[in-house]
Amino acid sequence: MTIPDYAEAPPETPTAWLDRWLIEAEESGELNHTAMVLSTLASDGAPRARFVLCKGVTANGVRFFTNLESDKGHQLAGDNRVAIAFYWSILKRQVRIEGTVTRMSDAEADAYFASRSRLSNVGAWASQQSRPIATRAELEAAVEAVSNRYGESVPRPPHWTGFHVHATRWEFWQDQAGRIHDRWTMVPDGDGWTMWRLQP
Numbered sequence: 453m454t455i456p457d458y459a460e461a462p463p464e465t466p467t468a469w470l471d472r473w474l475i476e477a478e479e480s481g482e483l484n485h486t487a488m489v490l491s492t493l494a495s496d497g498a499p500r501a502r503f504v505l506c507k508g509v510t511a512n513g514v515r516f517f518t519n520l521e522s523d524k525g526h527q528l529a530g531d532n533r534v535a536i537a538f539y540w541s542i543l544k545r546q547v548r549i550e551g552t553v554t555r556m557s558d559a560e561a562d563a564y565f566a567s568r569s570r571l572s573n574v575g576a577w578a579s580q581q582s583r584p585i586a587t588r589a590e591l592e593a594a595v596e597a598v599s600n601r602y603g604e605s606v607p608r609p610p611h612w613t614g615f616h617v618h619a620t621r622w623e624f625w626q627d628q629a630g631r632i633h634d635r636w637t638m639v640p641d642g643d644g645w646t647m648w649r650l651q652p
């Protein structure tokens with residue numbers, strides 16, 4: 453069993469640790485290394501899960517972007533608690549984050565929106581995310597109509613923005629032989645972190 457150097461006492465904050473694992477996942481050749489499962493709570497109390505892309509590790513968590521009028525947008529407006537999981541198959545690692553979300557400022561959302569491709573930004577207007585549509589042709593017509601409405605620069609739709617996840621609990625998981633895996637939980641504690649090892 454290969455135990456990483458930091459196994460007994462990880463020297464880093466959870467955000468630095470996640471940053472490092474994201475870089476190592478990308479370097480290992482993982483496709484979509486920023487993909488993470490985002491679980492929200494619906495108004496009936498049932499969990500809902502889907503992938504979104506992690507668009508940055510922040511001071512106390514991660515951020516992601518979506519449509520406020522989507523199912524998840526409504527769920528987050530009703531209950532801002534989330535659970536997130538990353539998995540990188542090549543390095544056999546998992547990171548779990550639990551916490552709450554807040555909407556980011558318009559200025560921060562604008563800055564990220566401006567960095568995306570024009571087609572992605574047209575799509576943010578054209579797609580009424582999570583709503584039914586009869587045919588793909590209808591969707592493509594909506595994309596074309598939006599595309600014709602704007603020049604090169606597409607403004608950010610008011611219903612499209614980003615969220616900051618404020619983590620209250622982290623878990624790092626590293627596969628080891630024979631399923632004798634390494635797991636560490638980290639929770640905020642004053643200005644620092646308390647960490648403990650969990651049985652696999």
Ligand SMILES: Cc1cc2nc3c(=O)[nH]c(=O)nc-3n(C[C@H](O)[C@H](O)[C@H](O)COP(=O)(O)O)c2cc1C
Binds near residue numbers: 484
């Ligand atoms: C790898 C991957 C990344 C995705 N990234 C995002 C994303 O960053 N934001 C987003 O709104 N949807 C993203 N999606 C689509 C969502 O999984 C989902 O289909 C969509 O947001 C609607 O979810 P909802 O109906 O629960 O709101 C992604 C899907 C995949 C498979």
